Amino acid sequence: MKNLNFDVDVHMLYTSYFVNLSGIGDPDTKEYLRLKYDCCEEDDEIEVLGEDIQNWKLDIPSEAVDWNFPITDRKEAVLSSLLRTAPGYLVMAYGCRWDGSSGYYIAATREECFLRDYDTQIVPCKVSRGKKVLICRESSHDVPMGSSTIIVALSKKELDYIGPYWKYGSGERIAHIARKYAEED
Incomplete structure (x- = not known):
């Protein structure tokens, strides 16, 4: 058996949400997301993976996340990898x-x-x-x-x-x- 290094729910591995960057107060979290998701300074709303939203090291307030529109286009790829x-x-x-x-x-x-x-x-x-x-x-x-x-x-x-x-x-x-x-x- 191969150990997997996940610490988040399987649903968050394949689900993304839109995050309003202006709703994030921590500048390090904001910079990390801009670099990881390759977005410009002017971009205010970006698509962020659920595993990053649940990452306790990042300070993404729940209010900054649009929970109403989950994006699950990675579902089949993630589930077939498991x-x-x-x-x-x-x-x-x-x-x-x-x-x-x-x-x-x-x-x-x-x-x-x-x-x-x-x-x-x-x-x-x-x-x-x-x-x-x-x-x-x-x-x-x-x-x-x-x-x-x-x-x-x-x-x-x-x-x-x-x-x-x-x-x-x-x-x-x-x-x-x-x-x-x-x-x-």
Whole structure:
């Protein structure tokens, strides 16, 4: 497994926002952004990557960011750098709930692997050679220190082994696949 050097949510790796430079009081942050994004002194609004907005070393006030218009044109490139294309994905979250329980589901797309119906941060930590397995640190209000989430790009054979009714009793088969890849770490 290769360690990844990210410390931001996966969504912020591929999302950009417009930032009003006049709303940034710190001159060093403003200069850094102008140099990194190759903009002129007259440019007042620039497109900034979400990972820079969340970077604690930069002083970008929330009010300077236009959160209403996220730009996600890098999504496919970022997700494909983390996981290979597959017919399905096993998402196994360990100790992710307030009571310490774990959960799993089968996602149809890479994007779906990172969607939740609650506020969470999912930080990619390790990826296997061939991008079959991605290990993330997932944190939420229930588990603020985070817990492990393993995402496995399933082969057709593995997906067939789990079966189409995975929600209704394939737990043993899913556990078998999850253990297989969790133990490789």
